[in-house]
Amino acid sequence: MQKNPTTFASIFEQEVYEGLMAHPKRLSSKYFYDEVGDKLFQDIMAMPEYYLTDCEFAILESHKDEIVDLFKADGSAFSLFELGAGDGKKTKILLRHLIKNGVTFDYRPIDISQNALDQLEQSLHEEIPEVEINPIQGTYFDSLRDIGNSNGRRKVILFLGSNIGNLLHPQAVEFLGNLRSSINHGDLIFMGFDQKKNPQTILDAYNDKTGITEAFNKNILARINKEMGGNFELDNFLHWEVYDPETGTAKSYLVSKKAQTVTIESLGLEIRLREWETIHTEISQKYDDAIVEWLAKQVNLKMVTQFSDDRQWYKNHVFKK
Numbered sequence: 206m207q208k209n210p211t212t213f214a215s216i217f218e219q220e221v222y223e224g225l226m227a228h229p230k231r232l233s234s235k236y237f238y239d240e241v242g243d244k245l246f247q248d249i250m251a252m253p254e255y256y257l258t259d260c261e262f263a264i265l266e267s268h269k270d271e272i273v274d275l276f277k278a279d280g281s282a283f284s285l286f287e288l289g290a291g292d293g294k295k296t297k298i299l300l301r302h303l304i305k306n307g308v309t310f311d312y313r314p315i316d317i318s319q320n321a322l323d324q325l326e327q328s329l330h331e332e333i334p335e336v337e338i339n340p341i342q343g344t345y346f347d348s349l350r351d352i353g354n355s356n357g358r359r360k361v362i363l364f365l366g367s368n369i370g371n372l373l374h375p376q377a378v379e380f381l382g383n384l385r386s387s388i389n390h391g392d393l394i395f396m397g398f399d400q401k402k403n404p405q406t407i408l409d410a411y412n413d414k415t416g417i418t419e420a421f422n423k424n425i426l427a428r429i430n431k432e433m434g435g436n437f438e439l440d441n442f443l444h445w446e447v448y449d450p451e452t453g454t455a456k457s458y459l460v461s462k463k464a465q466t467v468t469i470e471s472l473g474l475e476i477r478l479r480e481w482e483t484i485h486t487e488i489s490q491k492y493d494d495a496i497v498e499w500l501a502k503q504v505n506l507k508m509v510t511q512f513s514d515d516r517q518w519y520k521n522h523v524f525k526k
């Protein structure tokens with residue numbers, strides 16, 4: 206029973222279909238984010254175990270003068286794009302400081318979640334009304350087109366939160382190469398990279414005792430239930446995290462606790478899962494200087510500077526063409 210790809214109502218449906226028909230099974234982490242998933246990710250960022258947000262917050266706060274000077278460059282107006290802007294909590298440090306310094310820019314947050322963009326726009330109007338905001342809904346891939354097509358102004362691209370870590374190295378190289386093609390000389394890319402560290406610290410960040418990350422991971426099944434008429438029984442799955450300190454790759458899985466059959470109505474799909482069969486849902490890549498230098502070299506991006514927290518748990522690198 207092969208479904209004709211043209212009959213899928215959305216790319217989400219198509220990717221779910223392909224991922225659950227594949228061996229081993231997989232679902233893409235980009236589909237974690239609906240209204241529920243956005244909230245769960247905010248809860249994750251507030252957890253003590255999820256050090257990434259605090260680290261990047263501290264870096265932006267302590268280096269905001271240098272960063273604003275860097276973005277200001279020759280003083281010409283620029284567009285500040287942000288890929289996967291989310292709730293913009295960290296970005297607001299920079300936005301506030303740019304405004305305070307009288308810098309001319311507009312803010313173009315891009316996110317897969319329209320809900321996240323609506324909330325961000327609302328909160329910015331209330332907290333920093335001076336910021337001109339032009340939100341764009343779409344994936345990272347879609348965003349390249351928007352960045353490439355925006356002519357005229359200088360561009361600064363923010364890619365915070367180690368969001369790049371959702372991409373395997375070959376995908377990251379392809380993405381960065383395309384990102385490079387969509388910018389001009391004089392434009393900047395400001396990116397967050399979570400660093401290799403004690404493997405236990407990393408595992409704990411993705412495996413909290415309170416079960417928030419588990420609920421976040423399972424939200425993709427909840428979405429399939431809601432949006433495609435699925436009947437996944439969430440309790441029948443285990444959230445499982447592994448971290449390979451050699452490659453720096455953290456991987457999330459949903460593991461089927463028993464043999465079970467799941468139907469997804471709008472896909473006309475009946476899926477059988479064996480006991481302990483896995484569905485791979487996310488990778489969260491960790492980096493060191495050698496990997497970042499290698500990535501930059503692959504796509505001919507120049508490294509401008511970098512910022513780090515005291516413990517060197519997290520870094521923001523700046524690239525140019």
Ligand code: AVJ
Pocket residue numbers: 249257366367368370371410411418421487488489
């Ligand atoms: C938003 C992709 C950076 O991989 O650390 C948090 C998502 N997944 N906990 C990450 C996430 C589980 C997060 N990124």
